[in-house]
Structures are given as structure tokens and as C-alpha cells.
Amino acid sequence: MKTAALADGFGLEIRHEGNAGLLASAKDELLPLLYEHKVLVIRDAAFTLPEFVAFGRNLGRLRTFVDVSHNHPDYPEVFVVANAPINDKIIGMDRVGLYWHTDQSFLKEPQPISMLLAHEVPERGGETSFVNMNSVYRALPDGLKAVLSERVGLHDGFPKYILTAQDAGLTVDELKARDRKLCPPVMHPAIIRHRISRQPIVYLNPGFTQAVVGLEAAESDRVLAEVFKEVENPRHRYTHRWSPRDLVLWDNRATLHKAATPSQGARRIMYRLGIEDGGFFE
Numbered sequence: 001m002k003t004a005a006l007a008d009g010f011g012l013e014i015r016h017e018g019n020a021g022l023l024a025s026a027k028d029e030l031l032p033l034l035y036e037h038k039v040l041v042i043r044d045a046a047f048t049l050p051e052f053v054a055f056g057r058n059l060g061r062l063r064t065f066v067d068v069s070h071n072h073p074d075y076p077e078v079f080v081v082a083n084a085p086i087n088d089k090i091i092g093m094d095r096v097g098l099y100w101h102t103d104q105s106f107l108k109e110p111q112p113i114s115m116l117l118a119h120e121v122p123e124r125g126g127e128t129s130f131v132n133m134n135s136v137y138r139a140l141p142d143g144l145k146a147v148l149s150e151r152v153g154l155h156d157g158f159p160k161y162i163l164t165a166q167d168a169g170l171t172v173d174e175l176k177a178r179d180r181k182l183c184p185p186v187m188h189p190a191i192i193r194h195r196i197s198r199q200p201i202v203y204l205n206p207g208f209t210q211a212v213v214g215l216e217a218a219e220s221d222r223v224l225a226e227v228f229k230e231v232e233n234p235r236h237r238y239t240h241r242w243s244p245r246d247l248v249l250w251d252n253r254a255t256l257h258k259a260a261t262p263s264q265g266a267r268r269i270m271y272r273l274g275i276e277d278g279g280f281f282e
Contacts, residue, residue, distance in 0.1 A: 001014060001015070001016055001017075001021065001025060001029060002014075002015040002016075003015065003033070006039070006041065006238055009132075009235065009236075009237075009238065010037065010038055010039065010130075010132045010135070010238055011037055011038060011039035011040070011041065011130065011238045012033055012036075012037040012039070012040055012041070013040075013041045013042075013043070014030070014033070014040055014041065014042045015043070016042065016045075019045065019046060019047060019051060019055075022042065022045065022055060026055055026058035026059050027058055027059055027060075030059065030249070031059060031277065034113065034249055034250075034251055035194070035196040035197050035251060035254075036197065038130070038132055038134075038250065038251050038254045038255050039130050039238055039240075039248065039249070039250045039251075039255060040248070040249045040250075041240060041246065041247075041248050042246070042247040042248070042249075043243070043245070043246060044245050044246075045117065045245055045246070045247035046245050047117060047245075047247070049072065049074070049075050049078060049271065050075070052078070052117055052271060052273065053075055053077055053078065053273070056077070056115065056273040056275055059113065059275045059277070060112075060113065060275040060276050060277040060278075061275070061276040061277075062077040062273060062274065062275065062276075063077075063111055063274035063275065063276050064076060064077055064274075065079040065272075065274065066104070066107070066182065066183060069166070070091075070092050070093045072091065072092075072271070073089075073091065077273060077274075078271050078272065078273060079092070079271070079272040079273070079274070080092025080093070080269075080270075080271060080272075081093060081094070081096050081116070081268065081269075081270040081271075081272060082094060082268065082269045082270070083262070083267065083268050083269075084120070084267040084268070084269055086269060092269075094268070095261070096259060097207075097257065097258060097259045098258065098259055098260070098261060099206060099207045099258055100131065100205055100206045100207055100228070100231055100256045100257070100258045101205045101206070101207030101208055101256060101257070101258070102133075102203075102205050102208075102252045102253075102255065102256050102257070103252045103274065104157075104252075104274075105155045105188065105203070105205060105207075105208045105209070105252075106155045106156055106157030106183055106185070106186060106208045107157075107183065107186065108186050109279070109280055110188075110252060110280050111252055111274045111275075111276070111280075112251070112252055112253060112275060112276055112277050112278075112280050113249060113250070113251060113252065113274070113275035113276075113277060114249070114250055114252060114272060114273070114274055114275070115247060115248065115249040115250070115272065115273050115275065116128070116247070116248050116270055116271070116272045117245075117246075117247050117270065117271045117272075118242045118243065118244055118245060118246040118247075118270050119244065119269040119270060119271060120244065120267050120268060120269040120270075121242040121243065121244055121246075121262075121268055121270070122262040122263050122266030122267070122268055123263070123266065124262075124263040124266070125260055125261055125262040125263040125266065126242060126259070126260055126261070126262035126263070126266070126268055127239050127240060127241050127242065127259075127260045128239070128240045128242070128248065128257055128258070128259050128260070129237055129238070129239040129240070129257065129258050129260070130237065130238045130239075130240070130250060130255045130256070130257045131231055131236045131237055131255060131256040131257070132236050132237075132238075132254065132255060133201045133202045133203070133231075133236075133254055133255060133256060134194075134199040134200065134201050134254060135235070135236045136202050136227070136230050136231055136233075136236050137191070137199075137200050137201055137202045139230050139233070139236070140202070140226075140227065140230060144223065144226060144227070145191070147212075147215075147223060148190040148191050148202065148204075148212070148223070148227075149190070149191045151189075151190045151212050151213060151214055151215070152187040152188060152189055152190060152212075152213045152214075153187065153188055153189075153190045153203065153204045153209045153210075153211070153212055153213070154185055154186075154187055154209065154210045154211045154212075154213055155185065155186050155187070155188060155208045155209055155210065156185040156186075156208060156210050157179070157183050157208055158176060158179045158180070158183070159210075185210070187213055188203055188281075189203060189281070190202070190203060190204055190212060191203065192253065192281060192282075193282060194251075194253050194254055195253070195278070195279065195280075195281065195282055197254070199254070201253060201254055202227060203253075204224065204227055204228075205231075205256050206224075206228050206231070209224065211224075212224060231256060242270075252280075253280065
């Protein structure tokens, strides 16, 4: 296995000699590289879906997405991102994650690792961008770090919920009550220390963080705006332009990510797995 630094400043490209080697080296070699570099890109990962699931299991315990209606009918661990039929059936979800977020921060125990396998991708659009949140932490003023180090963020997934056909006829109050039962808002430290790398990380994101608990509303909004302004700084960012058979893994403790909309009329089919590697926090 050979590696090369990604051009945009963080992350690592893995150069391999076939899927058998990837399967064999998953946990012992890839996980330490992921914790160090935060994003791994593997080109030409010609996995079938059973091989993709097996690869995920070699990394850790698979986590099923909280809303199972978007998962693959034959491989329920696989969350499907698609705007086109698969075997003549409409499955999965399109327009996913078009905002900065880290996966499932709205859960008491967020998802530590995610990986996405590209099956069909558009020639233009549909990129995925990642932000190094340790780099964001280091860029913040000391005074803001001090404020955040003593606070927790309030995370809520409901404002980003995407309506489905099954929601027809429900009121907003009914939808909210159903969502609150499944995923009530949770609080997490605003600054965490990565369980493996020990790096300090800002654990706030524009998608799901609603407030900094303990601050007046106006002050909370000001603090979040300052943090999220730094998130937008390109120096913290890697943007991945997809090709078929690309496999990208990212560490949700250490990064945010955001998808771009594919070009109009272009097909996109991608498969995602969530991996548990032990407790998310220390």
C-alpha cells in the first residue's frame, strides 16, 4: 500500500493493488491513517455491495442509519444516496447533506466514521467538501476558545429533516412529535479531544448545532457565527471531485462535510456505511 498527501492540505490518498489487500489491511493499517489524516481517498475500489459491507465490518461495527426507509433493501446497513432507479426501483434519498455538518451529531452517541462508495457520478457537480476542525480550533482567538471550552452545544436534526412521500397528510406538529420521539435534541461539548489522536476539535456545526447552552440567545448566535465564519475559510478545506469507484472515508470526530448539488439531469448513485470504533467521546 502506498500513500500520497491530498493537494488541498489535509487528507491522504491510498494507492492499493486490489480489493483483497484493502480488505486485509482495513483495521490495522487504514484506521491509524484515518485518525491521523481525517479523510482517506481510495481510487478504483471496485467493490460489489457484499464486498463493501465486508470491508466496513473489517473496520468496526456497522451502524444502520436512523431512518431505515433510505437503506438498501438487500443490504440494510447500506444507506443509499441516489437520484436514479436501482434495478428499476426508486430507493434511497437525493439532496443529502447540502450544508456543513458532521454525521449524526444530533444523537447521544454520534457516528464515528463514515464512508461513501461512488457507483455513478455526474461529470459536473456533486463534489463533497471536508473541513479540518482541529485546524479551525487552532485558528480561533484564545478568548473564543476559552468560552467554548466551558460550554456545550445543543444539537437537533429536525430542522434538516427532508420530507418523504410517507409524510403526506401529517402536520408539522405531528412530524416534529414523531422526530422528537426518535431523535430528541442532545447536548455535546463544544470542544472535544479526539479519543485517539488527542487533538482538540471544535464540535459544532451549522447543520445541527442550534445554540451554545448557557449563553444568551444573541451571544450564542454571535459565537456560532464567528466559529462558522472560520469553517468557511478555504484553508481548512479539502474538496473531493468524484469518479466512479472512488471510496472516501472520513472521521466525524475531526471533520465537517458538505455535498454539492449534481448538475441538472445527471445520474448519481452512491452507497454509504457508518462505522463504530468504540465510544465517540472520551
